[in-house]
Every structure is written in C-alpha cells, then in structure tokens.
Amino acid sequence: MTDHAKTAAAVLTGVGGESNITSMVHCATRLRFVLKDESKADAAALRATPGVITTAQAGGQYQVVIGNDVPDVFAAIQAQTTLGGSGPEGGDAGPKGNLFNRFIKMISAIFTPILWALAGTGLLKAFVAAAVTFGWLDATTTTYVILNALSDALINFLPIALAITAARYFKASEFTSFAIAAALVYPTITALNGQPDITFFGIPVTMVSYVSSVIPVIIIVWLQSHAERFLLKVLPGAVRRFLTPMLVVLVAVPLVFLVIGPLSSLIGGGLATGIGWVFETLPWLGGAIMGGLWQVFVIFGLHWGLVPLFQLEYQNTGMIFLLGPVFAAVLAQAAAVAGVLVRTKNKNLRSLAAPATLSGFLAGITEPAIYGINLPLKRPFAFGVAGGALGGALIAMGGVFSKAFVVPSALALPALLGNGNMVMLAIGLAAAIIVPFLLTVLVGFTDPADATAPTTPAVATDTVVANPVDGTVVPLAEVPDAAFADASLGKGVAVRPTSGAVYAPFDATVVAAFPTGHAIGLRGVDGVELLIHVGLDTVKLGGRHFTLKVQSGTEVKAGDLLLEFDGAAIEAAGYDLITPVIVTNGELYPDVADVASGPLSHGEKLFRAVSVDSLTTTR
Structure with a gap:
C-alpha cells in the first residue's frame, strides 16, 4: 500500500466517507469536495494526515490541500471508491450556498480541467514570442507559423x-x-x-x-x-x-x-x-492590491473569481495587466520560504522548505510553502505579502503586461519580456524576492523545536503475523490478480475465508480503514505494515456487505475485531472472496517465512515477516 493510498484512505475518512461526498475534483494542489454535510468532516484529523498540508472551506467546497502530489492522491481515492472522473457531478449537486460561493464553485469547476493545458500552451507561446523578440526566430518562416499555431490554438x-x-x-x-x-x-x-x-x-x-x-x-x-x-x-x-x-x-x-x-x-x-x-491612472494601487492580496485570495479560493477577468482582458485588448503583479506575489512567498530554509534550525522544517522553495520559484505552486510553512509561522507569510505588494506596485507602474495566460513563476517570465518597462519589471521582481527573503532571515520567526524521535524502531525485528480470518491458506501466486500474484504490492499469502469476520493479527495501529470496508491497513508495534484486502475488486461494491468496526488511528490488540462482511452476498454479486494478506513496507520487511498452509483459524500463526536487519544478521 503506497503512501498515496494511505493518504487517500485517511482523507476519505476525514471528509466523512464516500457516502458524504457529492462530487470531487482536483486543481493544481487541492482536492475539492462538495460534501453533503460539512459538519461530518474532521479538519483536525485531516490536517494531521501525512501528505495533507491543510484544509480550507470556500466557494461552497471543502478543500484538502495536498500540494504537488494531488493527482496521485486523487487517483488513489478513485481506486478506493466509486467516485467518478476529474469533472464535477454537476452544478445542482449538494447545498446551494450563497450566490457568490456558487459563482466561485462554477468558475473553479469549469476552468480547472483545462487550466494546466492552458498554462502549458501559454508558456510555450511566451517562449515563442521571446524567441522572436530576441531575434532567435524569424516570424516570416513556416517554423514560426507552426509553433505559433500549436501554442495559440487552445486560447483561440x-x-x-x-x-x-x-x-x-x-x-x-x-x-x-x-x-x-x-x-x-x-x-x-x-x-x-x-x-x-x-x-x-x-x-x-x-x-x-x-x-x-x-x-x-x-x-x-x-x-x-x-x-x-x-x-x-x-x-x-x-x-x-x-x-x-x-x-x-x-x-x-x-x-x-x-x-x-x-x-x-x-x-x-x-x-x-x-x-x-486603474492600471493607467493608479497603477501602483492596482499592482499593490494584486501583488499583496493574491495569495490571500488563494487561501480562501477566491482567486478563481479573477481568472475570467484575465481572459476578458486578453480577449478585449490582447494584454493581461492583472497578471504582471501576480508574478511578484508568487515569487515573494517562494522567497519567504527560502528565508525559512536559510534561518531555521529545525530539520523537519528545513526538509519541507527545500522542495517548497523549488516548486514556488520554478512552477509557481505556492500552497506547500504557504500552508506548510509561511502561514503557520505567520511572519514569513506577512513578509511575503509585503514583498508582493511592493513588487506588484513597481511592476504595474512600469506598465508591464502578459500576452499569454500563464501560471506565474520563474519559468513563465518570458510571457512578460518586451511588454512594458523592463527596468521596472526587474526592480519589481527583485524587490518581491529580496524584501521577504531578508525580512525572514534577519527579523526571523519563532523556530519550532525539533520533533521527538520517530516511533518506528531503529532496528526492525521479525514479526509473527496471525491469521486474520478463518479459512484456507492459498499461495499468493495463485491469486487471480496480477498485482497481488507477482508480489508487486508486497509479499505475503492469501486466505479463502470460511467466515465473515476479520481480526487483528497483532498489536497495531489502524493506519488505513478504507471507507468501503473492503480493506484494512495496519502498522504493528515492531514497525511492520500489513494490508488485509477482503476479496478482489470489492471496492466496486461501495461498502455494501461490509461493516467496519475500527477507523484510522484506532489502537488494536491481537484478536480485536476489525471488520465484518457478508461473504455469501459478495460472492453472489460476482466477486472473488479470496483475501490477500501482504506486508507493504518491503524496504524494512523484504520477505516472509514459516508460511502456514491448509485450513487455519483466525489467531493461528499465518507467517513470519522477516526484517531486513534479521536478513543482514543471518548473512
């Protein structure tokens, strides 16, 4: 079971389960849910989930901020549920909310599926325009015609x-x-x-x-x-x-x-x-508002309301003045988190700040920086807002505009080149980067203390895995599912159940209680991680015929009841009930030994998970 699968399972539990979800989409960094009852969502549990940066409620949506891995977590949720594709289920689903929230929800749903294609072709158009400006490409050639067409077709x-x-x-x-x-x-x-x-x-x-x-x-x-x-x-x-x-x-x-x-x-x-x-009469004001408040808009999901304005401005004038100051806003937050990277003594914070700095500067993805670091530390976020406002004002005073819709980032800067006063652009970008960086490094912030030592043992030891379900032991290679049979998901065995109850095979913490009830993920006190998957493709049952007795985070003892299922009903629905029991952290437990065979009651020894340290010692 991958980390993305664990995160997905925890997110599903945190938002109240699949039955509480009306629709689900994702944007660049967030899972966006429309929930039937938002009071069922557990914000604290979601924010404590590994892989989740934070949560937000805006525009009639319950948003779970993941960061760059959001497509993987989204795909994992789809694999674990019967929820549909990347598009929303419709504008009439779920609670209506006020008119403004409904508008934000609509714009988000309509633009999200095409945003990255629009940004990617816009970036290509910016590079083509820059190549012409600097004389690297002749606009009279057929090469230019082809490049211009493939970069301009989507916006056209x-x-x-x-x-x-x-x-x-x-x-x-x-x-x-x-x-x-x-x-x-x-x-x-x-x-x-x-x-x-x-x-x-x-x-x-x-x-x-x-x-x-x-x-x-x-x-x-x-x-x-x-x-x-x-x-x-x-x-x-x-x-x-x-x-x-x-x-x-x-x-x-x-x-x-x-x-x-x-x-x-x-x-x-x-x-x-x-x-x-505004940008002609009071450019400093328009630039300061966009540069200073853009990331605040992002926090509340309100930036979607401005996306159509970018397009309207481009449609009517061929220029997007609103977009120039946003470059300052994005780079300022990236610079602030770079300041955190330089100043902090906290190893965990430094490990978060490094990739957040890179994604902020190069890709313009600032959610990991904002939610994971700058906003919790308060001062770096405020310094980023100040730098964005100053840089945005200077850029707007230079009459800088974009001739393409791009996601503001260092890579997208060619969209601004040659469009307005380039000296003011350089000064504005420098101010947006230098001011928050220096303020963060020199003025500082309250540096959190390093976390305590990890709970996983420094030395892994072999773990005896008891049989979790009454039945007959079957070699994993005989499971009619290639992902299990070739042990690509982990080594172990399978059991063909003769009863409808699954019990804890050792003392453990439930790390993934799939809302559909078809699978349970456990982490033992010795560090072994185990997946018990009842049946094949049973996720498609949507929770029918399964009853969970635990939830993610539950501490269980060997023999505790984890879930119940109606085996006869599952087989009558056309599903194979064979139940793989596999070790999923193969880097610590690369093999299994002493595997049982034949009929076996729950609680009896099923196999021994062999630790990497044990293998090293025996060699």
Whole structure:
C-alpha cells in the first residue's frame, strides 16, 4: 500500500466517507469536495494526515490541500471508491450556498480541467514570442507559423474547451455544447466580425468576436442544459434523441449572435476598460492590491473569481495587466520560504522548505510553502505579502503586461519580456524576492523545536503475523490478480475465508480503514505494515456487505475485531472472496517465512515477516 493510498484512505475518512461526498475534483494542489454535510468532516484529523498540508472551506467546497502530489492522491481515492472522473457531478449537486460561493464553485469547476493545458500552451507561446523578440526566430518562416499555431490554438478555440467543461458542470450534452461553441468560432462567422449589414432572417445582427471568449459560451450552455431537460420530457421518445440537439443548436446559436454575444461583449469591454483605467491612472494601487492580496485570495479560493477577468482582458485588448503583479506575489512567498530554509534550525522544517522553495520559484505552486510553512509561522507569510505588494506596485507602474495566460513563476517570465518597462519589471521582481527573503532571515520567526524521535524502531525485528480470518491458506501466486500474484504490492499469502469476520493479527495501529470496508491497513508495534484486502475488486461494491468496526488511528490488540462482511452476498454479486494478506513496507520487511498452509483459524500463526536487519544478521 503506497503512501498515496494511505493518504487517500485517511482523507476519505476525514471528509466523512464516500457516502458524504457529492462530487470531487482536483486543481493544481487541492482536492475539492462538495460534501453533503460539512459538519461530518474532521479538519483536525485531516490536517494531521501525512501528505495533507491543510484544509480550507470556500466557494461552497471543502478543500484538502495536498500540494504537488494531488493527482496521485486523487487517483488513489478513485481506486478506493466509486467516485467518478476529474469533472464535477454537476452544478445542482449538494447545498446551494450563497450566490457568490456558487459563482466561485462554477468558475473553479469549469476552468480547472483545462487550466494546466492552458498554462502549458501559454508558456510555450511566451517562449515563442521571446524567441522572436530576441531575434532567435524569424516570424516570416513556416517554423514560426507552426509553433505559433500549436501554442495559440487552445486560447483561440477556448470557447469549445469551455463548452465541454461547462456541459459537464451543468449536466448538458457535451457534443451539443461542442456544436454550439464551434459555430461561434467557425471561420466564416469569425470573418463577419465588424462587418456592416449582417442580418438573420431580416433581424439585424451585431457580430462580435468569439475567439478566446468566456462569458457567451458559459451562459448559453447553462441555458442549453435547461432546454434539453425540457425537450427530453415533452418530445416523443421516437424523435427526442435527434430533435433535441437539432432544436437546441438552431435556437442557441442565433440567440448568442443576437443577444448574449453583444451584451457580454459590452460587459467584457467595460470591465477591460475599467481594469485598464486603474492600471493607467493608479497603477501602483492596482499592482499593490494584486501583488499583496493574491495569495490571500488563494487561501480562501477566491482567486478563481479573477481568472475570467484575465481572459476578458486578453480577449478585449490582447494584454493581461492583472497578471504582471501576480508574478511578484508568487515569487515573494517562494522567497519567504527560502528565508525559512536559510534561518531555521529545525530539520523537519528545513526538509519541507527545500522542495517548497523549488516548486514556488520554478512552477509557481505556492500552497506547500504557504500552508506548510509561511502561514503557520505567520511572519514569513506577512513578509511575503509585503514583498508582493511592493513588487506588484513597481511592476504595474512600469506598465508591464502578459500576452499569454500563464501560471506565474520563474519559468513563465518570458510571457512578460518586451511588454512594458523592463527596468521596472526587474526592480519589481527583485524587490518581491529580496524584501521577504531578508525580512525572514534577519527579523526571523519563532523556530519550532525539533520533533521527538520517530516511533518506528531503529532496528526492525521479525514479526509473527496471525491469521486474520478463518479459512484456507492459498499461495499468493495463485491469486487471480496480477498485482497481488507477482508480489508487486508486497509479499505475503492469501486466505479463502470460511467466515465473515476479520481480526487483528497483532498489536497495531489502524493506519488505513478504507471507507468501503473492503480493506484494512495496519502498522504493528515492531514497525511492520500489513494490508488485509477482503476479496478482489470489492471496492466496486461501495461498502455494501461490509461493516467496519475500527477507523484510522484506532489502537488494536491481537484478536480485536476489525471488520465484518457478508461473504455469501459478495460472492453472489460476482466477486472473488479470496483475501490477500501482504506486508507493504518491503524496504524494512523484504520477505516472509514459516508460511502456514491448509485450513487455519483466525489467531493461528499465518507467517513470519522477516526484517531486513534479521536478513543482514543471518548473512
């Protein structure tokens, strides 16, 4: 059982189990849950879970901050549950919350699936633009044409991508949404932008550009979802499947051209003009707000509300002034945690600060730095806010802007090169990095004392593993599952149960009590870690026919009841009940010996987990 699997199991328990989860998605660093009852979540237990940085509640979501490993933990949760894919289950699921929270939740759900692709192609576009600026690439060559196309295509056809994610959120037909969005950016339609005397059945049409647009497609997909539900109810069954998309597209696209598009263009243009006015009239104020408060917005999940503004500004002006100061905000927090790395005497804190500094500077991922170090220590976070505000103000005063949507980081700096006053950019970035770094190193913070020695014994000893379930012992190689049979998950044996109870095979701590009840992870007092997996693929039962008697963190004695299951019902549902019992920390216990065979009652010796120290001694 990997660390990610343990973290996933603990997170599931901490949020109240799979039955308490309405939907689950993840972004760059966070698991984002919509819970049926947030009072069932145990924030203290979640924050104490290895692999979890902290928790937050914002935008109608219960957020568990993991850091860079969030995709792995997300995948582990999917493997342990019947929860769906990376998209949310829909905008109508779970408690509604206030209008603002619902808006933040919607924007997060719609943009999260495409964020990294958008950031990656944006970064590539920034590199291409920098290559042209410095004369490394000739813009008249076909090489440039190809590179520009592959880096610009996603942002150009953004309405199509948003149509898919919005359809998932609003529970509309994805390919009907695709058809609507594709019509908005169809080449002959795009060519009509700004042309006079455009009509649709005699009705005048004010054609605007839908390239890179955001608002029109989100609104029309929302309307589409309601129209589809209505039509599927009222149309005859023989024709509803093809008439529904036909009628929806026939009405939706002209509705965008006649009403939604011009209105959203007016609103978007007004917002872009307002942003431009602030950064032209009071640039220091706009820059200080974005640079100083961006990471505060991130803590509460409110930064998602600004993502559409980035895109609106780009759509209307081809420039994103809002993004420049955010570079200062990100690099300032990375610099503050670098200061912690230099000053702290705490070994554990130093081990956390090193990767957090690297991910903050290079990738712009600051959650590990903020939640794991800067915010708990208080002063480094405040120093980072101050440095971000100062750097953001200087960058904005230089009129610096980005010509691509990127995740602010050192690697993404080419997006700013040549766009505004480069001297002010350099001074602003230097201030954002130097000020919080020096304040953290010189002014300091309360350095936590080193933790006590680990509970795992310095020298591992052999551990006798008793049989946890009545049944017949079967060699692991005969288990009809390759992951168990080839011992890639760990060495051990399997038992074909003859009763429906699982007991503790030794004195231990429950480190993973899977909410579905199909598996238990234990850590013995000698350090051995054991996985008892009842049946194959039984996670798909979603907890049916299983009853957990313990939870993660429970201390158990040999012979204590861990879980009960209905073997007959599980087999009747088509699942193999064979139960692997394997050692999962093979680095300390690389082998098993004295393996029993034949029928065996629970409590009798099943095998001996052989420690690495024992092997070394015998050699």
